[in-house]
């Protein structure tokens with residue numbers, strides 16, 4: 082059974098692995114046996130240290146993923162260091178909050194560039210490598226706002242809805258090439274991204290009341306889903322958006 086989920090010898094590239102959900106995923110992949118390339122604008126020293134303590138290879142790769150120009154140098158550097166990429170986790174993302182009537186073009190572009198445009202071109206670059214090898218697992222981080230409208234986050238909702246669509250498109254094009262492209266849609270997870278919601282007493286209460294599990298999620302809650310989608314256990318799962326949300330969408 083454990084062999085189904087075993088990632089020994091696999092190489093994962095995880096973006097935004099220094100904190101939050103990306104860190105939770107990187108550590109779960111490491112616990113399942115994978116070596117991890119941690120890419121982001123802040124060094125993932127804590128994550129890399131914990132991976133090495135597990136006996137895995139962990140390395141930092143500096144990349145500002147607000148710019149597509151960062152993609153190919155990053156992929157080249159990871160391939161030079163690790164020789165291959167078996168698993169890509171597109172986790173890095175940002176959010177900007179303002180009423181739709183006041184929303185600026187800068188807040189639109191910043192979120193769309195990082196959450197959607199760079200994500201696509203990272204899929205493309207790593208996808209070319211995976212297609213050449215005939216196998217690979219791509220996991221995009223979606224959101225409840227891949228399914229719902231949200232409020233005061235127009236570019237975030239647009240970007241995460243786009244992530245859902247791209248995940249399905251790439252699955253359609255690459256499933257027959259041995260690549261699995263899927264997404265995880267986290268519910269409300271306690272990270273920097275949701276700090277503003279957690280500290281807003283009213284919003285925090287409203288959110289908690291709606292979560293059947295009765296608590297915010299923890300980054301570690303996302304790890305098991307990532308291991309599943311990175312492993313042989315999900316070989317026939319394609320274009321799926323797996324909600325890990327304490328039941329939020331079931332409400």
Ligand code: NAP
Pocket residue numbers: 096097098099100101102103120121122123144145146147148172173174175195222223224225266267268269270271272273274275
């Ligand atoms: P977080 O703690 O704010 O982490 C975001 C990560 O993305 C950080 O590592 C951040 O690096 C990185 N990042 C942002 N902009 C970047 C850039 N230009 N270049 C490189 N890295 C960049 O938030 P999180 O909650 O863990 O979010 C991770 C993903 O989950 C995001 O895609 C988010 O939209 C998604 N998500 C979160 C929730 C939730 O409830 N928390 C729910 C659904 C989906 P820095 O540390 O340097 O900023």
